[in-house]
Amino acid sequence: MADKQATVKKPADAKTAGKTIRIEYYRSAICTPEKHQKVVKGLGFTRLRQVVEREETPSIRGMVKVIPHLVRIVG
Numbered sequence: 001m002a003d004k005q006a007t008v009k010k011p012a013d014a015k016t017a018g019k020t021i022r023i024e025y026y027r028s029a030i031c032t033p034e035k036h037q038k039v040v041k042g043l044g045f046t047r048l049r050q051v052v053e054r055e056e057t058p059s060i061r062g063m064v065k066v067i068p069h070l071v072r073i074v075g
Contacts, residue, residue, distance in 0.1 A: 019055070019056040020053050020054065020055055020056060021053070021054055021055075021056040021060065021061075021064075021073060022051055022052070022053050022073065022074040022075070023043060023051065023052055023053075023054060023064060023071050023072070023073055023074065024049070024050070024051045024071060024072050024073075024074045025040065025043075025045040025047075025048060025049065025050050025051075025052075025070065025071050026048065026049060026070070026071065026072055027048075027069060027070045027071075028048060028070075029067075029070055032067075032070070035066075036066065036067050036070065039063050039066050039067050040067060040070060040071075042063060043060070043063055043064075043071070045071075051074055
């Protein structure tokens with residue numbers, strides 16, 4: 001019997017491996033569609049003027065693209 005070894009998955013894009021993006025929540029999600037509110041929560045924001053650091057992946061970039069009127073990318 002052959003032992004099965006666990007394989008370690010490597011990042012799909014080696015260029016973005018280890019890169020992070022800082023995002024600031026600067027505008028309230030009150031009176032915005034529920035989908036936008038869920039995106040804000042999904043990014044990890046809990047209060048206004050909060051800055052979070054996330055891995056720079058296409059999924060995070062897509063979430064920011066959905067709500068550019070609520071968040072901004074900080075240096």
